[in-house]
Amino acid sequence: MNVNTEIWQGFVVCISAVFTNNILLNYFLGMCPFLGCSREVKTSVGLGFAVIFVLTSTCILNWLIYHYVLVPLSLEFFRFIIFIIIIAAFVQFVEMLLDRTSPLLYQKLGIFLPLITVNCAILGASLFMVIRNHSLIVTIGYGLGSGIGWFLAIIAMAGIRQKLANEHIPKGLQGPGIALIIAGLMALAFTGFAGVLQGN
Secondary structure (H helix, E strand, O other), X not given: OXXXXXXXXXXXXXXXXXXXXOOOOOOOOOHHHHHHOOOOHHHHHHHXXXXXXXXXXXHHHHHHHHHHHHOOOOOXXXXXXXXXXXXXXXXXXXXHHHHHHOHHXXXXXXXXXXXXXXXXXXXXXXXXXXXXXXXXXXXXXXXHXXXXXXXXXXXXXXXXXXXXXXXXXXXXXXXXHHHHHHHHHHHHHHHHHHHOOOOO
């Protein structure tokens, strides 16, 4: 497969990961920070950018380590531990960066920022990369697309929840109840893109 074909495939996979194969709304990975940090748009934007950065970076690093270290040494069974260590290191870096550059956003994100380490979407993307045997270029596209898809989903959720803040919601549906209903409707909406573009 030549480079141009790989770049095109990476682009298709990226767009697919944003819409038709959204890692959050299609696979329901990363729901905890999605529901916990989607009350304000500003907080959601900060967390969304952090997830894009961590997800893309760790997908690339995990691919390199898997193919150039674990596979040659026949240590593929260590991938879970190695992937989690790399993810934790990147999250620590993002935490320190936000703490120095945007203390207010750092405080608003609170416990959900270190929880990126155990965000299923981050580890899931790295494992999908291995299971589907993606090349490095396609892996970059998938990691970036998954991050953008997660970002769009949490921004949409935050916008809807802010609009509903002043609306009358039945007592039994307030809080997590209405949030899960919105997430379900968003997932149905995103499946509408399935006929537009088919990805891997």
